[in-house]
Amino acid sequence: MVSRRSFLKGSAGAALLMSAAPARLMAAEARKIRFGVGLKALNATVINCVIGEALGYNAQEGFSLDVQALGTNANVQVATDRGSVAIGVGVPSTALPLLAKGEWGGAKMFYQYTYPYKWDIAVPPGSALKSYTDLKGKKIGVSDFGATEYPVTKNVLKALGLDPDKDVSWVAVGNGTPAGVALQRGVIDALAYFDTGFGQIEAAGIELSYLPRPTTIPMVGGQFLMAMPATFEKDRDLLIGFGRSVCKASQFLLANPAAGAKAFLKLYPETAPRGASEDEAVKAVLQSISRRIKLYAPPYANTKMGAINEQEFRTEAAMNGLDLKDYAALYTNExxxxxxxxxxxxVKAEAAAYKG
Structure with a gap:
């Protein structure tokens, strides 16, 4: 059976998650760095950012990871700006409005660890709804109104000629399994959600059918690593090292997803379903990340993994009516x-040979 560990709870609802890496990877000389993620509790959404701890990639770069689940992307932005975390997850849906209002704190995104596009709309099997345009007059569930699937799906419906504020109604149904249950019980007609969230629902045994994506899906919704300018100046090698660890982990997962799932569960056994065997736990992780893994590699020709395409920012800003001309303050590919x-x-050979 997979053992479970209790969480260390921090202030303001944040959970401080200490990794259980082997002792050899926790050498005294390894520097502990804080990494902020916009999750209420750690899950496999950020698997490629954290398993470098178990695979030895962090140790090779001279650091050990201290992951902080801060609840929301906005909280991560604040923690990064204040220096409470050395590196945080950055998302354009938080960053672009701040930049438009002249309130951007100066953090720079330096590595894109998940590329677009990760949202879909699911319906119960056998539903009469067959396309996005069939959603007119229906109730669409989202995890909450502060989550990215809400504004993104509204924009997609708008591009299809629907009025997202009048033609459909929106219901906040919570994260993970509760969202699936709401769809299953008919509380909502359809569920707008993201890839790993759908994976969690399916891992709970709830069947879903997905509406075909429109051909006009926007290339938005990437997720990034970010740090403050002072860190670039004083700790440039740390940023390179962390980015390299994530890049290696992404290649490892693409080569052998099951091995990556085992490494993740070694670090965070509490994320396994209660009472699950090791094989069942690995299967649950694989179900949750199966769509996300495809987004690790850039969807652009002749582009190195992690490189940032400014057009994604421009597209999202235009979708949200933000008047922005210069995006240089947001990111760097240096x-x-x-x-x-x-x-x-x-790395791929290591993945093939990994036994856990």
Whole structure:
């Protein structure tokens, strides 16, 4: 059976999650760095950002990871701006409005660890709804109104000629399994959600059918690693090292997802379903990340893993009516070449040979 560990709870509803990496990876000289994620509790959504701890990639770069689940992306932004975390997860839906209002705190995104597009709309099997345009007059569930699936899905419906404020109604149904149960019980007609969230629902045994994506899906919704300018100046090698660890972990997962799931469960056994065997726990992780893994590699030709495409910011800003001309304050690709300076073939061979 997979054991469970209790969480260490921090202030303001944040949970401080200490990794259970092997002692050899926790050498005294390894520097502990704080990494902020916008989750209420850690899950496999950020698997490629954290399993470098179990695989030895963090140790090779001279640091050990201290993951803080801060609840929301906005909380991560504040923690990064204040220096409470050295590196945080950045998302354009938080960053762009701040930049438009002249309130951007100066953090720079330096590595894109998940590329667009990760949202879908699911309906119960056998539903009469067959397309996005069939949603007119229906109730659409979202996890909450502060989550990214809400504004993104509204914009997609708008592009299809629907008025997202009048033609459909929106219901906040919570995260994970509760959202699936709401769909299953008919509380909502359809559920707008993201890839790993749907994976959690399916792992709970709830069947879903997905409406075909429109051909006009916007390339928005990437997720990024970000840090303050002072960290670039004083700790540039740390940012390169963390980016390289994430890049290696992404290649590892693409080569052998099951091995990556085992590494994740070694670090965070409390994320396994209660009472699950090891095989069942690995299967649950794989179900949750099966769609997300496909988004690790850039969807653009001749682009190195982690490189940031400014057009994604421009598209999202336009979708939300933000008047922005200059995006240079948001991001940099200056570290990408060094981050990708490793033997990817060796990493893939390690993944193939991994036994846990």
């Amino acid at each position: 570290l990408i070449d060094k981050i990708n300076n490793f033997d990817a073939v060796k």
